[in-house]
Amino acid sequence: MSATTAEPPPLSPTALALRRLAGNRTAVAASVVVLAFVLLAILAPWIAPHDPSDADLFRRLCAPAWAAENTEPGYWLGCDALGRDILSRLIFGARVSLSVAALVVCIAAVIGTLAGLAAGYLRGWTDTIVSRLVDTLLGFPYLVFAIGLMAMMGPGLHNIVLALVLKEWVFTCRVVRGETLAAREQDYVEAARALGCTPRHIMLREILPNVLSPVLVVATFRMAYVIIMEASLSFLGLGVQPPTPSWGSMVADGRDFLVDAWWVSTLPGLCILALVLSINLASQGMRDAFDPRLHQSS
Amino acid sequence: MSLSRVLERLVQLPIVLLGVSVIVFGMMALTPGDPVEIMLADQRATEEQAASLRRDLGLDRPVIERFAIFLGNAATGDFGLSFFHRRPVFEVIAERLPATIELTLVALLVAVVVAVPLGVAAAVKRDSWLDRALSAISLFGVSLPGFWFGILLILLFAVHLGWFPVGGRIPFGAEVPRLTGFLLIDTLAAGRPDAFLRALSHLALPAITLGLPTAALLARVIRSAMAEVLATDYVLFAEAKGLSRRRVLFLHALKNALIPAVTVLAIETGSLLGGNMIVETVFGWPGLGRLVVESIFARNYPLVQAAVLLYAVTYVLLNFCADLLYAALNPKVRL
Amino acid sequence: MSEPLLRVRDLRTVFPTRRGPLAAADGVDFDIAEGEALGVVGESGSGKSVTFLSVLGLVRPPGKVERGEILFEGRDLRHLSPQELRALRGRMVALAMQDALSALNPALTIGTQITETLCAHAIPGDPRDEAVRLLTRVGIPDAARRLGDYPHQFSGGMRQRAMIAISLSARPRLLVADEPTTALDVTIRAQVLDLLDELRAEQGLAVAMITHDLAVVAERCPRVMVMYAGQVVETGPTAAVIARPRHPYTRGLMDSLPRLEDPDRPLHAIPGQVPDLATVDEGCRFRNRCALAVAACAQPVALMPAGDARLSRCIRAAEVSP
Numbered sequence: 001m002s003a004t005t006a007e008p009p010p011l012s013p014t015a016l017a018l019r020r021l022a023g024n025r026t027a028v029a030a031s032v033v034v035l036a037f038v039l040l041a042i043l044a045p046w047i048a049p050h051d052p053s054d055a056d057l058f059r060r061l062c063a064p065a066w067a068a069e070n071t072e073p074g075y076w077l078g079c080d081a082l083g084r085d086i087l088s089r090l091i092f093g094a095r096v097s098l099s100v101a102a103l104v105v106c107i108a109a110v111i112g113t114l115a116g117l118a119a120g121y122l123r124g125w126t127d128t129i130v131s132r133l134v135d136t137l138l139g140f141p142y143l144v145f146a147i148g149l150m151a152m153m154g155p156g157l158h159n160i161v162l163a164l165v166l167k168e169w170v171f172t173c174r175v176v177r178g179e180t181l182a183a184r185e186q187d188y189v190e191a192a193r194a195l196g197c198t199p200r201h202i203m204l205r206e207i208l209p210n211v212l213s214p215v216l217v218v219a220t221f222r223m224a225y226v227i228i229m230e231a232s233l234s235f236l237g238l239g240v241q242p243p244t245p246s247w248g249s250m251v252a253d254g255r256d257f258l259v260d261a262w263w264v265s266t267l268p269g270l271c272i273l274a275l276v277l278s279i280n281l282a283s284q285g286m287r288d289a290f291d292p293r294l295h296q297s298s
Numbered sequence: 299m300s301l302s303r304v305l306e307r308l309v310q311l312p313i314v315l316l317g318v319s320v321i322v323f324g325m326m327a328l329t330p331g332d333p334v335e336i337m338l339a340d341q342r343a344t345e346e347q348a349a350s351l352r353r354d355l356g357l358d359r360p361v362i363e364r365f366a367i368f369l370g371n372a373a374t375g376d377f378g379l380s381f382f383h384r385r386p387v388f389e390v391i392a393e394r395l396p397a398t399i400e401l402t403l404v405a406l407l408v409a410v411v412v413a414v415p416l417g418v419a420a421a422v423k424r425d426s427w428l429d430r431a432l433s434a435i436s437l438f439g440v441s442l443p444g445f446w447f448g449i450l451l452i453l454l455f456a457v458h459l460g461w462f463p464v465g466g467r468i469p470f471g472a473e474v475p476r477l478t479g480f481l482l483i484d485t486l487a488a489g490r491p492d493a494f495l496r497a498l499s500h501l502a503l504p505a506i507t508l509g510l511p512t513a514a515l516l517a518r519v520i521r522s523a524m525a526e527v528l529a530t531d532y533v534l535f536a537e538a539k540g541l542s543r544r545r546v547l548f549l550h551a552l553k554n555a556l557i558p559a560v561t562v563l564a565i566e567t568g569s570l571l572g573g574n575m576i577v578e579t580v581f582g583w584p585g586l587g588r589l590v591v592e593s594i595f596a597r598n599y600p601l602v603q604a605a606v607l608l609y610a611v612t613y614v615l616l617n618f619c620a621d622l623l624y625a626a627l628n629p630k631v632r633l
Numbered sequence: 634m635s636e637p638l639l640r641v642r643d644l645r646t647v648f649p650t651r652r653g654p655l656a657a658a659d660g661v662d663f664d665i666a667e668g669e670a671l672g673v674v675g676e677s678g679s680g681k682s683v684t685f686l687s688v689l690g691l692v693r694p695p696g697k698v699e700r701g702e703i704l705f706e707g708r709d710l711r712h713l714s715p716q717e718l719r720a721l722r723g724r725m726v727a728l729a730m731q732d733a734l735s736a737l738n739p740a741l742t743i744g745t746q747i748t749e750t751l752c753a754h755a756i757p758g759d760p761r762d763e764a765v766r767l768l769t770r771v772g773i774p775d776a777a778r779r780l781g782d783y784p785h786q787f788s789g790g791m792r793q794r795a796m797i798a799i800s801l802s803a804r805p806r807l808l809v810a811d812e813p814t815t816a817l818d819v820t821i822r823a824q825v826l827d828l829l830d831e832l833r834a835e836q837g838l839a840v841a842m843i844t845h846d847l848a849v850v851a852e853r854c855p856r857v858m859v860m861y862a863g864q865v866v867e868t869g870p871t872a873a874v875i876a877r878p879r880h881p882y883t884r885g886l887m888d889s890l891p892r893l894e895d896p897d898r899p900l901h902a903i904p905g906q907v908p909d910l911a912t913v914d915e916g917c918r919f920r921n922r923c924a925l926a927v928a929a930c931a932q933p934v935a936l937m938p939a940g941d942a943r944l945s946r947c948i949r950a951a952e953v954s955p
Contacts, residue, residue: 135310136317139614140606143572148606151594152325228443232576235445236591251446255580258453266453269446277441284437529693531735537691539750539799540723543715553740629740629783 017213020289027285033278041094048088049074053243059083061261080253080264089245090271096234096246097275100157101226104164109219111165112172113211117203119173120180130173137170146229150238157240160233164226175218179211213290220283224276231272247272307621314614322607323368326599377604387604391586396479397467398578398585401508402570404482404501408509409516410563416513417520418547421528421555432517439514444573448507448580455503462503465582469496504581508573512566519562523555530554557627564620568613636707637664638839639688639726639807644701646680646687655911657683657696659863662936665807668837670829672850672871674886675860678907681843684860685809689726690718705807724754727805731812733796737784743768744780747799754803767798772824790821797825801832807839814849826853847890851875859883862907862918865936869943877954879945881923884953917947925949 021027040047059079062072064086072079077087119130137145149163183189184207192202233239234248242249247268254264352358359367371377377387420429456464463469468481474488482501485494527533528551536550575587582588586605593601644661647654658680665671673681687698690710703710705725710718722728730736737746747767748760756763761780768776771794784792793813800808808829814822830853832838842854850857851871858868859882867880878884885903905922916931917923923930929948939945947953 132313132317135314136321139314139318139617140321140610141568141572141613143569143575144606144609144613147572147575147590147594148322148325148602151590151602152599224441228441231443232445235443235576236579238594248443248445251443251449255449258449258457262453262457265446265449269443269449272443272446273438273441276443277437280437280441531730531732532738534691534693535728535730535736535796536738538689538722538728539753540719540721540803541749541753542719545749545753550738550741554738557740627740629785 014213017289021285024285024289027282027289030278030281030285033274034282037094037275037278038098040091041098044091044095048085048091049076050085050088052084052088052092052245055082055084057083061257061264063261064263077267078261078263080250081257081261084245086250086264086267089250090247090268093245093247093250093268093271094275096157096240096244097227097230097272100160100164100230101223103161104168104226104230105219105223107161107165108168108222109172109215112169113176113208113215115169116173116176116178117180117207117211120177121184121199121203121207127177130177134170134173137167140167142167142225142229143232146233147236147238150233155238155241157244160230160239163233164229168222168226171222172215172218175214176211179214180207183207183210217283217287217290220279220286224279224283227272227276227279304621304625307618311614311618315611318610318614319369319372319607320365322603322610323365325606326603372604372607378600387601390589390601391604391608393479394584394586394589397481397583398574398587400480400482401501401504401578401583401585402567402574404505405508405512405570406563406567408505409512409566412510412513413516413520414552417517417559418524418552418555420517420521421524422547424525429521432521436514436518439511442511444507444511445576445580447511448504448577451503451507452580461499463500465500465580467497467500467584468493469500504577504583507580508570508577511573512570515566516559516563520555520559523558524551527551527555557624560627561620561624564616564623568616571609571613637666638669638706639665640702640704641684641688642702642704644684644687644703645699646683646692646696647699648696650911652909652911656699656863656913657910658687661701661860661863661865663858663865663868665839665841667806667839668833669856670833670840670842670854672854672857673841673843673860674845674847674850674857676845676907678862678910679860680863681860682811683863685728685811685841685843689722689728689809691722691728720754723750723800723805724803725805726807726809727800727803729797729800729808729810729813731815733792734784734789736796737792737799739784742781742783743787743795744782747780747795747802750799750802756803763802767802768795771795771798771828772821773798790817793817794821794825797828801838804836805838807841809841809843811843812845813842815844815846822849829853847875847886859886862913863910864918864946865944866919866946867939867944868936869939869941873941873943877941879939879943879950879953880919880947881925881949881953882919885922919947925952 059072059075060083061070061081062075062079062083063070064076064078067078075085075087077085077090079085080089115130119127140148145167146163149166150159153159153163180203189202189206192206197206230239231246231248231251234246235252237249237252239248240246250268251265251272254261254266254268257264375388377391379386416428416432420426420432423429452464455462474481474484474490474493477484477487481497482494485491485497533546533551536546541550574585575591577583578585578587579591586608590602590605592598593605641664642662644658645656646658647656649655657678661680661684663671673685675681683692683696686692688703688705688710690698690713692698698711701711705721710721713721737743744761744764747764751760751763764780765776768779773779773791773794779787784795787795797810797813800810810829814825817825826849829838829840833840840854842850844850854871856869857871857874859866859874859880861882867874867878867883869879874883875887878887882903885901888901889903891900903922908918908921914931915933917926917934920926920930925947927949934946934948936944936946937950939947939950945953
């Protein structure tokens with residue numbers, strides 16, 4: 001045995017990916033922003049300076065703190081048409097955006113993964129049904145589908161989640177089905193089949209761990225889109241109902257006061273942009289980190 | 299894509315269309331409560347009136363039969379009566395359609411005019427500041443909520459600078475007789491260049507709101523396709539023949555790079571259909587999108603249903619056209 | 634000897650990489666005379682193609698010609714404007730490529746791809762008639778009717794001949810042929826090579842034949858230039874170079890080929906690997922694989938006369954062949 005210092009133990013692919021991710025400064029900064037929004041959403045009741053639904057017409061459309069006049073002490077980002085504190089509403093609005101996005105993406109990932117595994121591994125009529133359903137759902141423009149469903153079901157938080165999940169699972173399903181079709185031909189699956197493992201065991205124990213990283217990448221990527229969808233539905237008045245603050249409906253609230261009070265509409269939009277942009281940057285970093293092919297070529 | 303793939307898509311087309319109709323029909327079932335009660339909510343209807351409406355709507359028949367009737371009616375353009383307008387749904391939609399098509403086409407024009415030169419330039423000057431800026435802007439484009447972008451444009455160009463109107467399609471006093479429903483055509487046909495310009499200025503901001511994010515996406519597609527093509531042997535060979543730079547870039551390279559771009563464009567046109575609802579609402583544009591949003595709040599279900607079906611069928615057909623166009627542009631696929 | 638058609642001196646073409654600049658061609662010197670056929674041999678990555686792309690001014694950025702002279706009829710091509718260079722490409726120096734399927738544009742017809750070259754250089758006569766004449770000359774039957782075909786509608790051999798017709802369409806003085814016949818079967822290969830020989834005799838066309846195929850060089854090129862790791866290691870009359878190599882690499886190349894007259898002779902692959910061009914030093918680049926290497930090989934070596942009108946980049950040139 002030589003006396004040289006011990007080599008560090010080889011890193012697992014996940015650890016390598018995380019190390020690559022940590023080296024991507026843009027992705028790290030974006031993740032910090034996302035995390036900040038998450039903390040804001042969780043801690044909203046303790047952080048928000050005011051009750052987001054506390055209306056007072058004396059504060060109607062008061063300006064942000066940096067404006068020359070018509071400001072209201074303690075209301076740093078001004079108030080909306082009902083005199084509600086915009087900062088507090090933005091903080092609580094993060095809750096709606098993030099909880100809808102997280103719920104939709106998680107449920108869709110589970111459904112999409114299971115459907116994709118079944119379609120890709122079992123083939124036959126399972127695959128036919130799943131694939132036709134996927135094709136049909138892809139036949140709707142996203143927003144049209146969501147609006148149509150919301151129109152029929154009526155507005156509300158649960159219905160938004162339902163409407164978006166019904167479309168969203170398709171994206172995970174397509175990816176997982178493709179990965180499963182490829183995995184099906186791999187030696188480890190052949191071996192498991194030869195050992196007499198049940199299809200259920202092979203799908204959940206053998207193939208599932210190997211499709212998790214693409215599912216993760218798709219999920220983060222879709223999250224950005226879902227946030228925009230929720231905001232769009234809420235903007236149209238089909239989303240979360242008042243008085244619950246949502247960024248999309250806040251933008252809509254300010255539309256009538258663009259001339260006198262630009263901040264009512266613009267500030268919530270800025271939050272959407274910041275959050276969605278950060279998620280996109282972070283997921284781009286994740287895709288680069290988790291896809292070894294991309295990494296080798298760069 | 300091979301010829302067999304085109305044929306496969308052709309076979310799938312009716313299946314997808316049928317699936318889409320099933321879903322649109324099924325959406326009606328999600329309506330909470332009895333549709334008849336909702337429709338008659340504001341009118342003090344007797345039990346008999348409700349029963350007769352139920353019979354008229356065919357709600358007393360089995361589901362399969364109702365779906366068959368729905369499909370048959372839809373195929374002939376009969377979507378029933380729009381309660382709100384008290385006219386056939388088909389007629390109401392047809393009236394609003396030109397405004398939406400006009401907006402979509404101009405938005406597409408904006409997207410192509412912006413995206414093609416930018417994408418080509420970024421591919422030619424890879425890793426230059428322009429290339430970096432374009433990829434940053436593209437990311438911005440997909441992260442930007444469309445409704446908010448529209449409001450920012452209104453705030454800047456309409457409210458503050460006053461260059462463009464805040465909303466609407468044509469000001470009072472500039473109306474022209476309806477010929478095609480496309481104002482840019484009708485105003486010219488009526489010999490009113492002044493009205494044409496005013497219609498154009500009303501169109502500008504909504505078209506930009508709809509077109510620029512599409513342009514960001516399209517420019518990225520063109521950039522990567524173009525970068526790939528520029529590295530091929532046939533571009534090197536074309537340069538070695540002593541052709542002008544312009545001919546090499548815009549004939550040899552772009553003709554090949556456009557093949558994937560056209561596909562993306564056709565699919566994006568479909569996405570614009572959804573974006574229309576938002577943009578038309580923001581700008582008070584009297585098109586189909588705004589009509590649908592209004593109808594939702596007026597509980598005008600037949601119209602919503604018909605419009606959703608129309609959007610979905612258009613989208614499916616556009617995707618199919620994208621495949622055909624791909625085949626047509628690519629001489630390796632002979633039809 | 635009068636002024637050669639093309640004279641290249643001390644050409645250095647570099648590509649920046651993360652490990653530093655990589656000189657794909659480094660200190661390359663050679664001449665090609667009018668009507669001459671020069672064989673250029675060497676393995677992939679030896680700098681053959683880069684050298685001639687440098688001559689055409691077609692090195693893809695971020696690669697660039699860093700140093701050297703490229704004199705075509707006495708004019709240094711490195712000092713021409715992009716317009717002047719473009720007028721020269723195709724008209725004076727033309728390129729024929731290895732794989733016609735990738736060299737021809739899949740989205741344009743063969744006819745377009747010939748006539749555009751004719752038009753770009755304002756070749757007199759009706760471009761269509763001229764195109765038919767050119768295609769017929771390379772042996773494409775029924776050429777007039779095939780102008781409207783796309784490259785994928787041609788068979789492999791026809792495609793290759795069509796590409797050569799395009800390369801020759803503006804009647805260039807020098808044809809750089811980068812493995813132009815590798816993909817062809819024997820009869821068609823002979824046909825194409827015969828055509829080039831004819832043009833050399835008739836019009837004084839000079840040909841630089843870049844190839845792996847020493848048989849083609851032995852048969853068609855009176856002079857040969859051997860490249861290794863971005864440098865010319867040996868040049869001279871082909872017969873002499875093949876019979877008595879004056880560089881260990883050329884020797885290794887010969888030993889690795891089967892010979893018709895001695896089929897039982899054992900084949901020797903050259904041991905070792907081509908050096909990493911981003912990290913090579915000043916010395917001989919072949920010394921890590923060379924049986925004759927001595928300490929002095931770490932010093933810079935120039936291309937030196939080695940008898941029989943030959944040049945060799947080896948300090949022990951005289952000892953290479955018995």
